[in-house]
Amino acid sequence: MEFANVSERMALSPELAVSTVIFALRDADVSDAGRKELWLPLVRRTREPFKGRWALPGGPLGGTQALQDAAAANLRSTTGLVPRYLEQLYAFGGLDRSPSRRVVSIVYWALVRESDAGAHPARPEAGTRPVTGADGEPGPTSVLREDPNVAWFAAGDEAVLDGLAFDHADIVRYALWRLRNKVAYGSIAHRLLGERFTLAQVREVYEAVLGRSLDPANFRRQLLASPGIVETGEFLQGGKHRPPRLYRYVEPEPAGIPDPG
Amino acid sequence: MEFANVSERMALSPELAVSTVIFALRDADVSDAGRKELWLPLVRRTREPFKGRWALPGGPLGGTQALQDAAAANLRSTTGLVPRYLEQLYAFGGLDRSPSRRVVSIVYWALVRESDAGAHPARPEAGTRPVTGADGEPGPTSVLREDPNVAWFAAGDEAVLDGLAFDHADIVRYALWRLRNKVAYGSIAHRLLGERFTLAQVREVYEAVLGRSLDPANFRRQLLASPGIVETGEFLQGGKHRPPRLYRYVEPEPAGIPDPG
């Protein structure tokens, strides 16, 4: 589609796109080993504008796709993963989001499991490929991808964010803020973990998301008081120290929180 | 625009619209006099689909309008009011929202002042006209309107909601839920009131929104502890009993809460 001038294109209805901010938990980069960190996959743009820059996975909304389905679809097509959590973030519709045409983007944010997210890339800046697979649990077969235009980055790395296309840096920062608020309330931390987990692992999620360390004793009590966390009889063996109890999450009944279509 | 068949229209990009859920505080209907209640303006549809039914104010998004500007514009055009608070609610994009074409609606919700919202209509079902005006304070001149296709309704009235066009009943319920959550946290209650207000008035807002009565003593302490509420030296005269102190709201500095574009 071509437009004769600015006023002509502005008169038309804006284009509608759906993008997704995808978070996974991984070991932090070298140096401090044990700590976990949030990572997200980005795709390299192959066309103008912002050709060559990294951007959030997404694309135009098809006429037969529900919004959330579109988000799940471009999540799967870029990462080969199925979301453990998926929620609408915001609709961004500023006039200057794109230098070419006016685009309104409805952005979703998602959580996926660490083990699903593949191996740890050596260097984000190098555009390292993700290696998905090695799924420790039964489920849909992981798609092995070697797309050089998809790579994972540390979500909190401002140097990465500043290089993103469009207003995607703002979007990621807003998604991080939403994630922090969500985790502060309810129980979505387990969606970054496997089926069974230790309380210390949940605490690592909280610490990674909130960016500060938490008292193990107090955190334990608080988490056990919340509904949904039930203890399996099992313990995690193979550690170097006292084996921790394994827990799992069972969905409590929906408590009157409306889910907008 | 006409389409030959369903698959043809589905292949095209969905239409983009912006709608707004507008809340104001008013005296509840007859019977229990003193109590306040949430009301919202609706517009009667003059075209198919849902011709004759009541619906949220809104319309297609122009190519040169920012999303929030579009919401403020259709708020002003239907009610003649300027919002005291305006926030994006959600983007609704289900495939079956409209029986004709596929429409994605980005919905905002707004708070306006009681005094701005005009006189109390006798009966919602009758499609009573709003009478805007009688603004007790300086500001933009209120637009006097007599549009028979705009009327105010009690927001909590399920009988009203069930008659709405499209999925607008769900949207209003979701907006009410968001409003309840917002009021529980922060300080937006004063945006339904005038420049100066008594603590009892703020409490009435909370009681109307939350749907339960609150202890005046505890509410007072809690509110005074929160930032932004400062006491003027004045008292509200003319009441039947001990004159309450008048307060006003001053915006505290933004506390790191990102405002998505």
Added chain:
DNA sequence: TGAGTTATTGTCGTCGTGACAATAACTTGT
């Protein structure tokens, strides 16, 4: 002047939370 009503302050028990001590259980090294 007194009754009635609202505004405002005071008191108190409960609960959630953070700081931190203490104990339990396991691995590793000698």
Added chain:
DNA sequence: ACAAGTTATTGTCACGACGACAATAACTCA
């Protein structure tokens, strides 16, 4: 086997927020 080291788990305690409710203050109206 034993000690040392580390993590898991339980206990204790002080503080602040909050709800229930009593008590006082201040005004209007009859």
